[in-house]
Amino acid sequence: MVARVVTLAFDGAEARRVDVEVQLVATPQGAFSIVGLPDKAVAESRERVRGAFAGIGLSLPPKKIIANLAPADLPKEGSHFDLPIALALLASMGVIGPDALEGWSAIGELGLDGQIARVGGALPAAVAASAMGLGLICPEANGPEAAWAGDVRLLAPRSLISLINHFRGQQILTAPKPGDMSEAKAVADLRDVKGQEGAKRALEIAAAGGHNLLFIGQPGSGKSMLAQRLPDLLPPLTPAELLETSMVWSVAGLIERGALNRERPFRAPHHSASMAALTGGGHRAKPGEASLAHNGVLFLDELPEYSPQALDSLRQPLETGEIMVARANAHVRYPARFQLIAAMNPCRCGMGGAGKGACGKAPRCQRDYQNRISGPLFDRIDLTIDTPPVTAADMALPPPAEGTAEVAARVSRARDLQTRRATDFGIDSRDGLNARLNGEAFEAFTRPDADAKALLTKAAENSGMSARGWTRTLRLARTIADLESSGQIGRHHVAEALMYRRSTMRAEQDFNLMTQHVS
Known part of the structure; x- marks a missing residue:
């Protein structure tokens, strides 16, 4: 039998x-x-x-x-x-x-x-x-x-x-009940960050639209503190997102005592992590850090210290929201729709080319160090912001009036606008997030006025902006407009978006560094 x-x-x-x-x-x-x-x-x-x-x-x-x-x-x-x-x-x-x-x-x-x-x-x-x-x-x-x-x-x-x-009817097993939700962690408040108002603004925009963000600054300027406060600015996971995320964590064996977590994942792998550790792989093709950050945040500190192969392996999931682990006898697919937040020093010594303790090898050291990150990866980062050193005067100031709760409220309103637009357009609310707009939805929601379009066109011609850079700049401008509850993308929205675009800034900065070196 x-x-x-x-x-x-x-x-x-x-x-x-x-x-x-x-x-x-x-x-x-x-x-x-x-x-x-x-x-x-x-x-x-x-x-x-x-x-x-x-x-x-x-x-x-x-x-x-x-x-x-x-x-x-x-x-x-x-x-x-x-x-x-x-x-x-x-x-x-x-x-x-x-x-x-x-x-x-x-x-x-x-x-x-x-x-x-x-x-x-x-x-x-x-x-x-x-x-x-x-x-x-x-x-x-x-x-x-x-x-x-x-x-x-x-x-x-x-x-x-x-x-x-x-x-055999000699014992009755009762059905188990769902585990408890994990207890909420203490909120990491933005009030703890002294100074860095420009970086806080960039963090708010990134949270509102789901954009990728890079902080560049000297050690101790607050880059990691800012990144760690992003999850508390984001809304809790929806039921669908919670199920998706929990299934990945379940396959990885990371759910303890059946307790699920409504907070968005925040993964911060060490810069020695291999490509397989980031994207998944190994003998049993386990999910990597990018998949464990699905529907949450992947924080890469000391970005240029990661191997180039590991960083470039993130280029595909940043676009598609999934990772395909290819093997000789099978292809394993994991979801990886994460928000990338990264931080780096301006050069290897950490101090950059200006101010006290400036790098003696500037500007070559800065250029060589930052060029460890490929142009295509830079092109996928929507916002790049410099975090200047925090001065004694900054530290002596009282705590800021606005904290995480106030910023999170504005982020929530901006995301509600995006959700309503997506619902009216008949697409999934997660695909309606500004950072993920594509196709007809992108064309419908990111139309700038005439002055804004002229400014963007001129900036694209001067900087050699790629088609991806054009798209991401408009997505970013759409988020800035949403934070103001503005239906139309105006010139000042595009102007602010261009300030954060590293790919637009890079050609000008490289020219300036070369000019300084020659002089």
Whole structure:
């Protein structure tokens, strides 16, 4: 008899159906084979299953055991195949009824004592099971996480023996309840940042439109403090965004005790992070920092210290909002719609070419250091702002009148305008965010008046602005206009947007640096 049970294989943040078939074949010598493109963790399931059976007092039959994971051309990775293989084997042995597993899927790792250990991916597994009209059997530790999937039947046993007893009617397992929301962290207030009014303005614009932002300034000028205050300026995750983000974190195994977080992710990897750490990869193609920052903020401090390959790997997700991890036998897709916030010193010594402690190698040192970042990546950064050194006079000033709450209120109003426009235009509200406007929506919402268009055209001709730079400048101007509740993009909106465009400024700055060096 062939016993079957459904399980799931993870393809990025989504789960795909896998049918586990177990058959007992009479042979002179017993053996245990797993077929269907298993990786090493899946191949080792036979030993964990054998040990778990011994741990609960069951012995395997003296027959050859064949476990087939179908479809056979889909790579199977991870230890969560232990439980479905064990359940199909129990049905083949007659320990549980042949129809007991009808309508159920299962994931879980087995210990040698029969305990069922926590695995990653319970939330996307529950969502996929619900879409297929199936219930989900998962470890007890994953139950509160899987319960967030909503209308799905769940069993979350602690051990294999308790699950056997449930199917035999000797014990009743109750369905788990969703975990609690994570407690909100203390707000990092903008009032803590002394001076830097121009940088605060740029941060507000970035928050209002979802734009990428780069701070350039000497050490101690407040670049990291400003970046860390961005998440509190952003609205909480919507239910759809919360589910998307949580599914990525679930696959990465980062959801503790089933607690989800309504705050937007803020990821700040060290500058020694590799390309795989940023974009995802490794043996099992785990999500990288860019995907863990999905619907949130990716903060890259000391930007030029990252490897050029790692930085340039972010160029595609900055445009498309997703990352494709290409492998020899599969392509894994992860969502990566993040807001990039970066910070850097003006040169390697950190001081730049002006003021006290100025770099003795300026301007060449500045030019060489900043040129570690490719032009195409600079072109994808909407706002670039210099953060001058904070003086003693700045530090002696009383706290600013405006803090995070006041700025967040303006950001919320600007985002509400964008949401209403997107709804009226019939597009997803997330695609209606100014930083992501494309196609007909871009043409409809970013029409400047005649004076503004003339200014932008002249600036583009003088600086050699790319088509991407033109588009991003208009998106930025649209956000500045939204903060003023202005329906029309005017000349002063475009003028302010051009001030923040590094690609527009760069040709002029390089010329000025070269002129200073020659003189």
